[in-house]
Amino acid sequence: MSLPPFEEVVALHSTTVLRVCRAVLGGGGGAADAEDAAADALLAALEAYPSLRPDSDVRAWLVTVAHRKALDVARRSARRPRRPLEEPGPATGADQGVGSDGALWAALRALPDKQRAAVTLRHVGDLAYAEVASAMGVSEAAARRSAADGLRALRASYRRTDDEEEMA
Amino acid sequence: MTDVDDVVDGLRADLAAPDEAAASRRLHERLVAAAAERDLLDVAYRTVDSPVGRLLVAATPVGVVRVAFDRQGHDAALAELAATVSPRVLAGGARLDGAARALDAYFSGRSHRVEVALDLRLAAGFRRRVVEALPGIGWGEVVTYGELARRLGAPGAARAVGTGCARNPLPLLLPCHRVVPAAGGPGAYAGGADRKRWLLDLERGA
Numbered sequence: 446m447s448l449p450p451f452e453e454v455v456a457l458h459s460t461t462v463l464r465v466c467r468a469v470l471g472g473g474g475g476a477a478d479a480e481d482a483a484a485d486a487l488l489a490a491l492e493a494y495p496s497l498r499p500d501s502d503v504r505a506w507l508v509t510v511a512h513r514k515a516l517d518v519a520r521r522s523a524r525r526p527r528r529p530l531e532e533p534g535p536a537t538g539a540d541q542g543v544g545s546d547g548a549l550w551a552a553l554r555a556l557p558d559k560q561r562a563a564v565t566l567r568h569v570g571d572l573a574y575a576e577v578a579s580a581m582g583v584s585e586a587a588a589r590r591s592a593a594d595g596l597r598a599l600r601a602s603y604r605r606t607d608d609e610e611e612m613a
Numbered sequence: 614m615t616d617v618d619d620v621v622d623g624l625r626a627d628l629a630a631p632d633e634a635a636a637s638r639r640l641h642e643r644l645v646a647a648a649a650e651r652d653l654l655d656v657a658y659r660t661v662d663s664p665v666g667r668l669l670v671a672a673t674p675v676g677v678v679r680v681a682f683d684r685q686g687h688d689a690a691l692a693e694l695a696a697t698v699s700p701r702v703l704a705g706g707a708r709l710d711g712a713a714r715a716l717d718a719y720f721s722g723r724s725h726r727v728e729v730a731l732d733l734r735l736a737a738g739f740r741r742r743v744v745e746a747l748p749g750i751g752w753g754e755v756v757t758y759g760e761l762a763r764r765l766g767a768p769g770a771a772r773a774v775g776t777g778c779a780r781n782p783l784p785l786l787l788p789c790h791r792v793v794p795a796a797g798g799p800g801a802y803a804g805g806a807d808r809k810r811w812l813l814d815l816e817r818g819a
Contacts, residue, residue: 450656450695450702455644459637464628471628480636484643491644491653495700549620550627568621569628600620 446499451491458504461570462486462511468553468565469515470522482518486511508570509580512562552602553595559583560595567592645705655699657706660687661713664720664815665808668785670712673698676730677712679782682804697735716785722815725752727786735782739770743777747787753816757795771795779803791816 466479466486490510497506553561559581566577567588578588630636648654656678658671669687671679671694678698681690695702711729718724726748736744742765749764750756756764758771758778765774778789784803790812794800802809 447692447696448700450691451700452658452691452703455641455703459640460629460633463630463633463636463640464625467628467630468624476630480639483640484647487640487644488647488651488653491648491701491703492651547627549624553624564624569625596620599624603620603623 448494448497448499451494454490454494454503454507455487458507459483459487461504462507465508465511465565465570466515468569469512469519471550478518478522479515482515483511485518486514489514505570505572505576508566508572509576512566512570512580549599549603552599556595556598559591560598563588563591564595564599568596641705645703648701648703649706649708653701654703654706654708655701656694656703657708658691658702658704659709659713661716663716665804665811668716670709670716672708672712673732673734675732677783677786678732678735680784680786682784682808684805685803712786719785720815729786731783731786733782736777736780739773740777740780743774744781744783744787744789747781747789747791750788750791755791755793755813758792759795761792
């Protein structure tokens, strides 16, 4: 058994890579940052790819690399002076998602770091809790807790949005 | 749990870029360009349409390493490249421009000699000697397996020459179609006997 051509990996998973990066960085001026992070992640993955064990879960590995690269870009852009447009916040205009008009995305970005990471890795990247734990450097139980807490907060904000819509 | 699923589905939909297909294409282009620049594009490939069907053409930084006919299975050829050369295999890039032009010139009859850098690493031992001798057989010329064996100083190795031709990693660019059985007819060909006949007819001006 050997590794498939990297082209196959990109074709199957580049959308997931981009979503993970958008979870960390997206919204407003962050959309371009998210695409930069996804590009960084794919290049880093290509470089390391030949040393990956053929029986590895390539998708999980790629999600972990993407999440790490997105955090790197987030740290770099936090040190960079922002223009008002680049303030993190809910998605707006053309960049806005279709699911909850960006409300859940905004709520995700408002979560504490650990919860945001756990929700992103588990529910956007589809990693198993053991993989989430090792990517975050915490125990599996802690990873489960962070994901559950984060999801509860998202659900609360989702309900709130619904209520507001009903009242309007 | 429906609530949770709604939240997860909603979040994923929020995170989908407005045009994910376009975003994926942009990412792929950036990856190929950056990989070429950083010497990480170990194998670049593209498929080209030709009179003998769709061809897979793949190249390393050294030169074209593989040409595969559609009946050989392009996916299988790519998997083999990933296993034997490097799994850093990507579609696209400018590396195949020269090979695509050379094939075009060959099929149009404008060029009787294919001048493009080749990487012969997929042919070793006697097979390597066989494929290296192929450019010595010119456009329109035909030799038998036995004659090529004699040219290689291995009379009696006609069968091994046949194997070398059958497993030529670079058909068309290295003209194994010009080697035929002494008994007559075009003989076997990785692209199919009918295509071998077509190529020989092309070169005869038929």
